[in-house]
Amino acid sequence: MYAVAGGVGTVLGCAWLLLLGSRANQMMKFTVHILTTYLAVISVLCFWGEQFFWGVVFAIGAALQFLYIISVIDRLPFTMLVLRKSVKMVWSLPEVMRVAYAFMFVMLLWMGLWSFGAAGVVASSLGESGCWWLLVVLSVSLFWTGAVLCNTVHVIVSGMVFLVLIHGGREASSIPPNSLIKSLQYAVTTSFGSICYGSLFTAAIRTLRWEIRGVRSKIGNNECLLCCVDFLFHLVETLVRFFNKYAYVQIAVYGKSFNHSARDAWELFQSTGVEALVAYDCSGAVLLMGTLMGGLVTGTCTGVWTWFESRDRVSMVGSTAMLMGMVLVGLAMVVVESAVTSIYICYAEDPLLIHRWDAEFFNQMSEMLHQRLQHRSARAREVLTHTRLDAHSA
Numbered sequence: 001m002y003a004v005a006g007g008v009g010t011v012l013g014c015a016w017l018l019l020l021g022s023r024a025n026q027m028m029k030f031t032v033h034i035l036t037t038y039l040a041v042i043s044v045l046c047f048w049g050e051q052f053f054w055g056v057v058f059a060i061g062a063a064l065q066f067l068y069i070i071s072v073i074d075r076l077p078f079t080m081l082v083l084r085k086s087v088k089m090v091w092s093l094p095e096v097m098r099v100a101y102a103f104m105f106v107m108l109l110w111m112g113l114w115s116f117g118a119a120g121v122v123a124s125s126l127g128e129s130g131c132w133w134l135l136v137v138l139s140v141s142l143f144w145t146g147a148v149l150c151n152t153v154h155v156i157v158s159g160m161v162f163l164v165l166i167h168g169g170r171e172a173s174s175i176p177p178n179s180l181i182k183s184l185q186y187a188v189t190t191s192f193g194s195i196c197y198g199s200l201f202t203a204a205i206r207t208l209r210w211e212i213r214g215v216r217s218k219i220g221n222n223e224c225l226l227c228c229v230d231f232l233f234h235l236v237e238t239l240v241r242f243f244n245k246y247a248y249v250q251i252a253v254y255g256k257s258f259n260h261s262a263r264d265a266w267e268l269f270q271s272t273g274v275e276a277l278v279a280y281d282c283s284g285a286v287l288l289m290g291t292l293m294g295g296l297v298t299g300t301c302t303g304v305w306t307w308f309e310s311r312d313r314v315s316m317v318g319s320t321a322m323l324m325g326m327v328l329v330g331l332a333m334v335v336v337e338s339a340v341t342s343i344y345i346c347y348a349e350d351p352l353l354i355h356r357w358d359a360e361f362f363n364q365m366s367e368m369l370h371q372r373l374q375h376r377s378a379r380a381r382e383v384l385t386h387t388r389l390d391a392h393s394a
Contacts (some may be wrong), residue, residue, distance in 0.1 A: 001309070002115035003152050005321035006108055009328030010292045014105055014331040017097055025084055031290045032076070038296055042205045049307065051315055065289075072282050078368055079282040085361050086283070089161055094155045095180045096335060102332045103149050111324055114142055122316050135316060139323055145275040146327030147199035150334045151248055156197060157338035159183040159252035160225035161394025165353045183252065191251050194258035226344045244336070245284070249345045265345065274348040276372040277365065283340045291330045306309060 019027065040064035046055035076212045092095060160183055165176045176182070187195065247268070250261035269275035299322025306317040346353045347365060355362040 001306055001317050002119060002301055002321065002324070003371060004305060005298050005324045006111050006115070006328070008025055008298045008301050009294065010104060010108055010323035012297060012325065013328045013332040014101070016290070017100055017335070018295075018327065020087055020091060020336070024069065024085070025080065028080065028083060028286055028290060030114065031293050032069065032286055033247075034361055035289050035293055036062050036069065038293065039065060040087055042296065042300065046089070046105070049314070053105070054319075056313055075282050076286075078280065081361075081364060082281055082340060082343070083336065083390075084288065086336050086343060087356060089164070089339045089343070089359075090157070091337050093157075093164065094232040096160055098151055099156055099180070099184065100332055100335050102155050104328060105330060107146060107331060110145060111142070113328075114138065114145075118320055122313050131316065135320060142320075142323060144199060146330060148196050150327075150330050151195045151199050152192070153334050154245070154248045155191055156180070156183045158249040158342045159186070161342035162249060162253050162337050165342065167355050168249045169238055171376055180388060186255070187252070190255060194251050194256075194261070195248070198262075240292050246278075246341050246345060248338070249341050253345075268345070268348045272348045273369065274344060276376055277347075277369045279331040279345055280368070280372050281340075281344075284337060286324055287333045287337050291326050291333050294329025295322040295324075295326030298322060298328075299372045305390070369389055 010216050017029070029279060043055050043062060046052070059081070118138050119134065121138065121202035122133050124131060160180060163175060163179055245261035247258055248266035250256050251258065251267050254261070256264065266275070269278055297320045302321035303314050303318030306314045310317075343354065351362065351366070354365065
């Protein structure tokens with residue numbers, strides 16, 4: 001059953017990479033719109049199969065996904081623009097695609113070893129509570145391993161994309177020879193400690209930040225709720241300052257430690273105003289939806305087979321199979337995410353690098369940045385006016 005999960009996850013990840021050049025935009029739009037429905041259908045199936053806990057979990061997931069899409073619907077056109085340009089960049093670098101395939105194969109080999117432990121736990125006579133605790137430990141191990149491999153690919157691809165943008169294109173004669181091999185060697189040796197450390201925290205903090213931003217933008221004039229959400233927002237923003245995905249670009253290019261890289265990247269964004277553009281962009285969330293979709297399809301395929309073979313183990317096998325699918329599909333998605341982060345870092349450091357690569361895209365980014373900075377200024381003036389009026393009334 002775990003072999004099926006690994007096979008389905010690998011097929012989905014490879015299909016994403018193969019269709020990246022021709023169908024990426026359609027696949028991302030499809031994922032955004034279909035994920036809520038898919039979660040709701042799985043919730044109904046779980047209730048029908050008397051898996052009430054998982055039915056509630058997937059129902060809550062469907063509701064949160066629907067609310068998030070509603071809250072960021074106006075941001076999706078710009079997000080899709082950034083993703084299309086990132087796909088264009090990655091598609092011009094076939095060598096980084098081969099790196100993704102290689103790391104997917106490495107992950108599959110590790111999953112083959114990991115599945116013996118997971119299968120042993122599921123088949124053991126420890127009792128349901130003991131089995132679940134051991135599966136949680138094994139799942140954390142699998143997730144961290146997957147995150148480390150994904151972020152290693154992130155560093156490799158970021159280094160290559162940054163190199164291409166600095167030298168003015170893939171065909172530039174000034175690009176050093178064997179740059180991919182050097183980037184790979186650097187990622188798995190000098191920078192590997194920073195990658196492992198960052199992999200512990202970045203995914204959870206990013207997801208929490210997306211959800212809080214979505215809720216914060218739709219609160220309106222409820223001052224009590226806005227105060228509570230603002231507290232959480234500023235707490236998460238403090239964490240983001242030290243744990244963010246843009247650190248991997250700084251690691252790839254400058255060889256800094258993870259915390260130093262994360263802090264420098266965030267200070268760069270804030271000093272140039274590009275943070276307003278980064279906050280508006282939802283490309284990371286859209287790619288995460290694709291990863292979740294891959295995991296759900298993998299978990300569904302494995303769970304349905306388990307239902308017919310061993311009904312009492314369906315939740316254990318299905319949930320861990322979903323995690324396997326997410327890790328494998330995530331290794332394909334991270335290629336595009338690396339290009340997105342590199343483009344933003346380059347735009348913050350020297351906007352002319354983006355202009356030289358794609359002048360039309362540069363104009364669209366600059367126009368959106370101008371709009372977002374105007375929006376923030378208007379909002380700050382509104383808050384200041386309300387504060388003065390309240391003080392005057394008091």
